[in-house]
Amino acid sequence: MQENKENGYKFWSAKYDYTFKCLFFKKENNDILEAILSEIFGEKVKINPDKTRNGELLSSNVHVKRKFVDAVFRGEKKIYQVELNTENENDVKKRNACFLFTLYNNETKRSKSYKSDVLTLQINLSYRKSSDKLFETYFFQTDNNKKWIEDLEILSINMEKLKESCYNEEERKKYKYLLMLDYSLEELDKYSKGDKIMSKFKDEVESLNEDPDFQDFMSEAEDKEMMQNTIMDKRVEESKNEGIKEGEKSGIMKSKLETARNMLKKKFSIKDISEITGLKTSEIEKIKL
Numbered sequence: 001m002q003e004n005k006e007n008g009y010k011f012w013s014a015k016y017d018y019t020f021k022c023l024f025f026k027k028e029n030n031d032i033l034e035a036i037l038s039e040i041f042g043e044k045v046k047i048n049p050d051k052t053r054n055g056e057l058l059s060s061n062v063h064v065k066r067k068f069v070d071a072v073f074r075g076e077k078k079i080y081q082v083e084l085n086t087e088n089e090n091d092v093k094k095r096n097a098c099f100l101f102t103l104y105n106n107e108t109k110r111s112k113s114y115k116s117d118v119l120t121l122q123i124n125l126s127y128r129k130s131s132d133k134l135f136e137t138y139f140f141q142t143d144n145n146k147k148w149i150e151d152l153e154i155l156s157i158n159m160e161k162l163k164e165s166c167y168n169e170e171e172r173k174k175y176k177y178l179l180m181l182d183y184s185l186e187e188l189d190k191y192s193k194g195d196k197i198m199s200k201f202k203d204e205v206e207s208l209n210e211d212p213d214f215q216d217f218m219s220e221a222e223d224k225e226m227m228q229n230t231i232m233d234k235r236v237e238e239s240k241n242e243g244i245k246e247g248e249k250s251g252i253m254k255s256k257l258e259t260a261r262n263m264l265k266k267k268f269s270i271k272d273i274s275e276i277t278g279l280k281t282s283e284i285e286k287i288k289l
Contacts, residue, residue: 015182036177048074085126129158
C-alpha cells in the first residue's frame with residue numbers, strides 16, 4: 001500500500017518486490033520471514049541462515065538471460081521461491097514458471113541423482129488474482145490426478161481476497177503476518193502493539209522507506225512502470241483493428257520516437273528505452289533532443 005507522507009516521501013509496503021527483497025535478504029530478519037512462512041503452512045518453519053538469499057538464477061547456457069526472482073529461501077528439505085505479483089496473475093504465469101523450472105534445474109544438478117527428497121516450492125503472493133479462491137496448490141500430474149513430479153509444487157495466495165475475508169479481529173489475527181506485508185504505517189502502528197514480530201517489521205520497513213537511496217530507486221522504477229503502461233495502453237488502443245494501415249504504423253513509430261525522446265530527457269539509459277519502447281538502439285541514438 002502506498003501513501004504520501006507529510007515529509008514528502010511515498011510509503012512503499014512489502015508487497016512491492018524491491019521492498020520485499022531489501023527486507024528479507026537480511027539474515028537479521030529471519031524471524032520475520034519464518035513467522036510469515038509458519039503462518040502460511042500452519043507449522044513451524046525454520047530458515048537455514050547459512051544459505052544464500054541471492055535472487056539470481058544462473059543458467060549454464062550463455063545465450064540465456066539471467067533471471068532474478070523476488071526471493072529464494074531454504075528450510076529443512078524445502079526450497080521456498082517467493083514471487084510477489086502486483087500485475088494480473090495470468091499475465092505473469094509463464095514468467096513465474098520459467099523461474100520455477102530454472103530453480104528446479106539448478107537444484108537437480110546439485111544432487112547425485114534425479115531422485116530428491118527436497119521439495120521445490122514456489123509461493124505466489126498475488127495482489128491481482130483472477131480466481132476467487134484464497135489458496136490454490138498446483139501440482140504436475142496426469143489427468144487422473146497422479147503426480148508426475150513429486151518434488152515440485154506451486155502455492156498461489158490471493159492476497160486481495162485475503163484482505164477482504166479478514167473483516168473481523170479473529171480472522172485478521174489468523175493471517176496477521178501475511179496482511180502486514182501491505183499495511184500502511186498507520187495500520188502497522190495500530191496492529192503491532194504487543195506483537196514482537198510485527199513491531200520489528202514496522203521498524204524495518206519504516207527505516208527502509210526513510211532511506212533517500214531507496215526512495216530514489218522506487219521513484220525511478222515507478223516512472224518506468226508508468227511509462228511502460230502508457231506505451232502498452234497506446235499499443236492496445238492502436239491494435240484494436242487488425243488491418244492497421246501504413247499510415248497508422250507510421251503513427252505508432254512516431255509515438256515511440258516521441259516517448260523515447262522524453263525518456264532521454266529524463267536520463268533513462270538507452271538499454272531501458274529500447275526494452276520499453278521496442279526501438280532499436282541505433283534508432284534511439286539518432287534522436288535529437
